[in-house]
Amino acid sequence: MWVLLAIAVVVVGFALRINSMLVVTAAGIVAGLIGGLSPVKILNAFGDGFAGSRSVTVFIVTLPVIGLIERYGLQHQARKLISKLKVLTTGRLLALYMLIRQGTAAVGLTSIGGYAQAVRPLIHPMAAGAAERKYGKLPEKMQEKIKGFAASADTVGVFFGEDIFVAIGSILLITGFVDTTYGLKLEAIDIAVWAIPTGICALLIHGSRLWLLDRTLDKMAAQADAEAEDEDEEVAR
């Protein structure tokens, strides 16, 4: 049971924000020592594990071509296409952005969205702008709501889209780990295909919550108006 301390090393190390590579290595050494492996066996396990899971890092071969198309304006082109969504309401805009984010991530184009690249400069201003057109100046509560949902559209979209693409860390980690540890021969694409049902559920659940955000905002705006009126009355009294 003491070997569970190795998990505690990971939890504490990550919580203290120590470099993850160091934490992982330390946890491996702790597990090996408590588990009764000799130092040479621990080194052998590190070597065998690393050699057996090289497939996990193969995604890096896509970097030169992704970098090349970024050089020639990939993100600008994506931004141009996304800015056509401007005519929509806040909720519909975020729902469509999530669909685009998930669909592009599913074919490996994870670099066209992101918080710094798209949400902050493009998606949030468009979403907030649409709400301001409808409700006028937004109370802080509504601003916060729109910000939170704008970030979540990106996160949920990319999480449950990228797993459908084969060259992604999570898919390669699965095949790398189970093939080395249990001697299976799993194809990455078979794993990726089974990410599709969950991807559809994520789109339906979060997409409809984004779509219905307009109603929530309506309610919040009505409530804010009522509160403002109450205050006016009090002032008048």
Add this chain to the structure above:
Amino acid sequence: MIKVEWFYWLCGIFFLLIAMQAFTDRTNRKRLGSAAFWGILGLSFCYGTFVVHKQAPSWLLGIAVIGIAALAGAGFPGRGQERTTTPEQRARFADRFGNKLFLPALVIPVVAAIFGAWLAKVKLGNGKPLLETGSATIIGLGVASILALAVGMVLFRPRSPAVPLHEGRRLLEHIGWAAILPQMLATLGLLFTASGVGKAVGRVTDHLIPKGSLIAAVALYCIGMAIFTIIMGNAFAAFPVMTAAVGWPLLVQQFHGTPAVVFAVGMLAGFCGTLCTPMAANFNLVPAALLEMKDQYGPIKAQIPTAIPLLACNIVIMYIFAF
């Protein structure tokens, strides 16, 4: 037969070229340590071939791996000045090339899928498969990247063939040591299994569910993935632990679940945990800061009502399709 090791050597050579570039990059203040990091990594990828074939001792690679982790802990690799186009140039290029920009990127999934789904089944004249068994997708990915690069070079005609290498280095230096963290976590999974961590967790979780109940075991794996991910902030770290404890011994060995479904959906159950945890700062706290939110947990609050039903969906999907 096309062997997967060729593509590991391609990765190794790519890392070694990056190491050489980093070594000569005077704008990178950590150039020596960076060159060492990428260089050792590149050599490890090539040396790994001999380890897998039991032609060379593993412990030597083990020392190299710990060395790489130590370099990461010491703050390497660093970044040099980016050699790429300015935003203005990019805007002009985007006007010129338009939607053609998406074309090279789309080559990658299409070709990889052709390899994984179709060429994987093709046999050579001597009855051996064309692509090494179990690695067709990885091989496809390597071929796809080379083809995509060729398409990109023809479309955009950069002035030198070194341009994609510099662009690749820009992205890789941006990712830094995190590029090999998933591989390190897979390695940790092997160590955890060898030292009995999975079995220990399994002994704890055995008491939690009624014996012989499939739905309870599926729920345990999925909810366990989500909870471990919430604690560790990383589904990749939770996966080896929960798989060694429940996924492999219970779901695959005892209940004969289809491994591909069990593991794919298990990982996604972990992602539901990622949506809920401040430990995954990159995904949950960074956007709150970028959007200057008053409540730094705003994105998490927007995500929890999605994460809970989605976790339930994962349990149902695994229960229906894996057994």
